[in-house]
Amino acid sequence: MAKVRTQDLLDRFNLELLAGEDGVHREINTSDISRPGIEMTGYFEYYPKERLQLLGKTEMSFFNDLKPEEKRDRMEKLCTDITPGMVITRGMDVPEELMIAANEAAVPVMRSPHKTTRVISRLTNFLEVKFAPFTAVHGVLVDIYGIGVLITGQSGVGKSETALELVKRGHRLVADDSVEIRQEDYDILIGNAPPLIEHLLEIRGLGIINVMTLFGAGAVRSHKKISFSIHLETWDQKKQYDRLGLEEDTMKIMDVKLPRATIPVRPGRNLAVIIEVAAMNFRLKRMGVNAAEEFSQRLTNMIEQEKEGKNE
Structure with missing residues (x-):
């Protein structure tokens, strides 16, 4: 403090x-x-x-x-x-x-x-x-279509590379590697980069790059409200991943629970596009449009119609 x-x-x-x-x-x-x-x-x-x-x-x-x-x-x-x-x-x-x-x-x-x-x-x-409560989280914070997305995962899973691809697609980097987070209200988290690594991105095999110098001032932000979290993890064949999107997971940072999605990582998956779509889908949910619930309702209606047809 x-x-x-x-x-x-x-x-x-x-x-x-x-x-x-x-x-x-x-x-x-x-x-x-x-x-x-x-x-x-x-x-x-x-x-x-x-x-x-x-x-x-x-x-x-x-x-x-x-x-x-x-x-x-x-x-x-x-x-x-x-x-x-x-x-x-x-x-x-x-x-x-x-x-x-x-x-x-x-x-x-x-x-x-x-x-x-x-x-x-x-x-x-x-x-x-x-005087807001303060903590630091290992991860990457990116502004995607106005949604502050915190990307977490083990070291080397591809967080920074994914952030670089998102910046190339027109989104804005807030922080890489270490995200300083303060809780400004009972349900508001604001993230920013430590002054030492502001605007910098570390890419293994390439080193440190300055995002603002390479892509312009429009490719970075000094701070952003965190609304959504995405956890990247290496694909586990034995684990059952959510395929419909009906399950809602959260992660807790200080006193705030953030909605979280877990994305398995394996060769051939375009993580930047998946995260981009996840952010758009999260935005739609906040507007009251939930594709997973709509599909579930359609399926329920179809099953009920078939049952009624058999009873007749």
């Missing part, structure tokens, strides 16, 4: 620093953002002081109606030694009581000209990405 400091918010969102500049290197340890509305009334029993604090029009309107001694008390309690920062929205004026308390406690006070909801949304999205 990457470290996030208050200075990162200043750099990323071009916020105006007004006070507490000694605390810009404080760490932010959670993506949750607090709007201290009830704290303005004086109730600090459950004040989440470790969170980034955001003051909008509602909080500031209530604060302006307080007595001078209440204003000082509220701001002194809001600015603690672990509070990573205070953000004022809508370009509102910052109360003198907050400026004094923030400088004493070294709590950065930042101001944004944008609306409160927009600021919260952008800050939350940024922090959610930074």
Whole structure:
């Protein structure tokens, strides 16, 4: 998990620093953002002081109606030694009581000209990405017709060669060999390549090739949502493979279950075309078209018709 400091918010969102500049290197340890509305009334029993604090029009309107001694008390309690920062929205004026308390406690006070909801949304999205669970998977990630397909399998089974053929067919490479995956939401996985091997593809007997240099910028992507997984394995004569497509297999990455198809590999099979069709078929299923279920229904109807004919 990457470290996030208050200075990162200043750099990323071009916020105006007004006070507490000694605390810009404080760490932010959670993506949750607090709007201290009830704290303005004086109730600090459950004040989440470790969170980034955001003051909008509602909080500031209530604060302006307080007595001078209440204003000082509220701001002194809001600015603690672990509070990573205070953000004022809508370009509102910052109360003198907050400026004094923030400088004493070294709590950065930042101001944004944008609306409160927009600021919260952008800050939350940024922090959610930074604090998202992270892992790395051995495989290849390719964007096929807008579907992020993670190709896995044993070393030497042909993942990189298949990815090269897919790139030649007009699809885009995201990562080869090692795919860094972060879980941005409870059901969303985003994959990208480690910076060291970005845009690179390893082909045994040929070596390292730069896909962007060879095929152009349109042949690569920096990151992609992973929607489907394909596992390549050496053909096993004793194993029964799914021939209809009715069985639905999954693989679990962190807390997310990905639909997965297993494709046996043997000489003469065009893996790139098979994976391309698998991605298109997956896309059709998401649109409500399932060829395997349609075939099964046709077969069931035909059997029932034959039974009715014999009974007559």
